[in-house]
Amino acid sequence: MITNDGQFIRQKVMEHNKWFEECIPMIASENLMSPLAKEILISDFADRYAEGLPGKRYYQGNIYVDEVEIRATELAKKLFESEFADVRPISGTVANMAVLFAFANPGDTITTCALAQGAHISTCEFGAFGQRAVRSVNYPFNVQDMNLDVDGTIKLLKKERPKIAQFGLSVFLFPPPIRELADTFSEIDCLVWEDCAHVLGLVAGGQFQKPFEDGVNIVSSSTHKTFPGPNHGIILGSNLTEEEEKKIQKAVFPGVTSSHHLHSMAALAMTLAEMQVFAKDYAVQTCRNARVLGESLYELGVPVLCPDLGFTRSHAIALDVSAFGGGKECAQLLEDANIICNKNMLPSDTSSVRPSGLRFGAQEMTRIGMKEDDMKMVAELVARVVRKKEDPKKVKEDVKAFKKGFTTIKYCFNEGEEAYRYHKLVE
Numbered sequence: 311m312i313t314n315d316g317q318f319i320r321q322k323v324m325e326h327n328k329w330f331e332e333c334i335p336m337i338a339s340e341n342l343m344s345p346l347a348k349e350i351l352i353s354d355f356a357d358r359y360a361e362g363l364p365g366k367r368y369y370q371g372n373i374y375v376d377e378v379e380i381r382a383t384e385l386a387k388k389l390f391e392s393e394f395a396d397v398r399p400i401s402g403t404v405a406n407m408a409v410l411f412a413f414a415n416p417g418d419t420i421t422t423c424a425l426a427q428g429a430h431i432s433t434c435e436f437g438a439f440g441q442r443a444v445r446s447v448n449y450p451f452n453v454q455d456m457n458l459d460v461d462g463t464i465k466l467l468k469k470e471r472p473k474i475a476q477f478g479l480s481v482f483l484f485p486p487p488i489r490e491l492a493d494t495f496s497e498i499d500c501l502v503w504e505d506c507a508h509v510l511g512l513v514a515g516g517q518f519q520k521p522f523e524d525g526v527n528i529v530s531s532s533t534h535k536t537f538p539g540p541n542h543g544i545i546l547g548s549n550l551t552e553e554e555e556k557k558i559q560k561a562v563f564p565g566v567t568s569s570h571h572l573h574s575m576a577a578l579a580m581t582l583a584e585m586q587v588f589a590k591d592y593a594v595q596t597c598r599n600a601r602v603l604g605e606s607l608y609e610l611g612v613p614v615l616c617p618d619l620g621f622t623r624s625h626a627i628a629l630d631v632s633a634f635g636g637g638k639e640c641a642q643l644l645e646d647a648n649i650i651c652n653k654n655m656l657p658s659d660t661s662s663v664r665p666s667g668l669r670f671g672a673q674e675m676t677r678i679g680m681k682e683d684d685m686k687m688v689a690e691l692v693a694r695v696v697r698k699k700e701d702p703k704k705v706k707e708d709v710k711a712f713k714k715g716f717t718t719i720k721y722c723f724n725e726g727e728e729a730y731r732y733h734k735l736v737e
């Protein structure tokens with residue numbers, strides 16, 4: 311017997327699933343997992359505990375968990391060309407907390423990007439950086455290029471001499487100029503840390519940036535944005551001493567996790583296996599789609615940032631919709647039309663509640679098989695809502711009809727299976 315509460319919850323999840331089947335998904339931090347990875351989420355791994363590292367656990371029952379975790383670690387090192395990988399952080403923010411625990415003490419200086427320039431909240435005073443009580447100093451930013459001002463950043467690094475120079479954005483349009491800063495990092499002898507959460511799937515496919523070739527020591531990330539894995543985290547490293555690697559492992563456990571969500575870790579392992587085969591094609595198509603989406607919107611009179619730079623080199627584009635009612639209003643109108651995105655601060659904004667921007671990501675649309683021509687169609691649907699102020703309910707019918715053509719998952723082992731197959735478990 312299911313109570314009314316139980317029925318209510320089941321019903322709401324089912325309605326959500328149905329709704330998303332009929333939506334155009336453009337949140338730049340989301341994606342769809344492959345059916346094989348998703349299947350693992352409801353395996354017995356979800357009901358078990360493991361603490362510590364394979365072979366050195368505090369619980370019995372981890373024979374197969376250990377084998378999967380060892381393989382996941384190997385696959386991660388191979389895919390990202392890193393010397394070190396820890397697949398246990400349970401999210402991107404937890405990965406960031408582990409790096410902070412390992413390498414920063416309260417009062418230490420870390421240089422970062424600012425929130426209004428697209429940084430992640432974990433690097434802010436009211437996020438994980440603040441919780442660790444580090445002193446966070448922001449890089450100068452070139453709004454025109456949506457990237458760091460290299461000369462200003464060199465001056466800042468020399469003045470502040472941070473223990474860690476941290477990079478990474480949540481509106482991550484262009485690769486950070488880490489290579490150009492290499493001499494300065496050597497001169498001041500700091501660790502170089504990049505949060506690659508938004509671009510991890512692109513990095514896996516050799517697009518956007520090669521962090522370790524550029525001189526990054528530590529990459530932290532979530533694994534469910536452009537990287538189409540489960541809600542989980544990862545830390546990668548290169549040119550670290552054995553002692554530094556151990557510090558990360560100890561910071562992950564017992565520092566910021568106990569058990570590390572074994573079903574997610576195993577689903578990550580499956581996605582890592584799939585991405586050895588599919589990452590390049592997926593990443594190339596994602597970047598192409600984002601660029602065409604930017605171009606098409608721009609041609610339709612919706613201001614997209616950085617037209618002179620080709621709008622983006624990642625999966626994401628940023629729109630300035632201040633002339634059309636602002637980010638909050640436009641995001642709501644788009645949701646009413648089944649186009650899902652988020653309002654976003656732009657560098658000139660002071661309010662995160664009423665910002666002037668929208669952020670779109672092309673990764674999930676790519677995952678279900680959309681190509682350049684489809685991006686033109688998506689741009690038209692968006693422009694009808696945002697610029698022409700057509701009734702969203704009318705546009706919604708066209709969105710639903712358009713989405714019917716995209717119901718299967720691409721770039722995975724069982725390519726072509728229904729994208730929403732596992733959603734049907736609750737029908």
Ligand code: DSN
Pocket residue numbers: 338339402430480
């Ligand atoms: N809040 C996420 C994003 O949308 O960028 C990152 O954690």
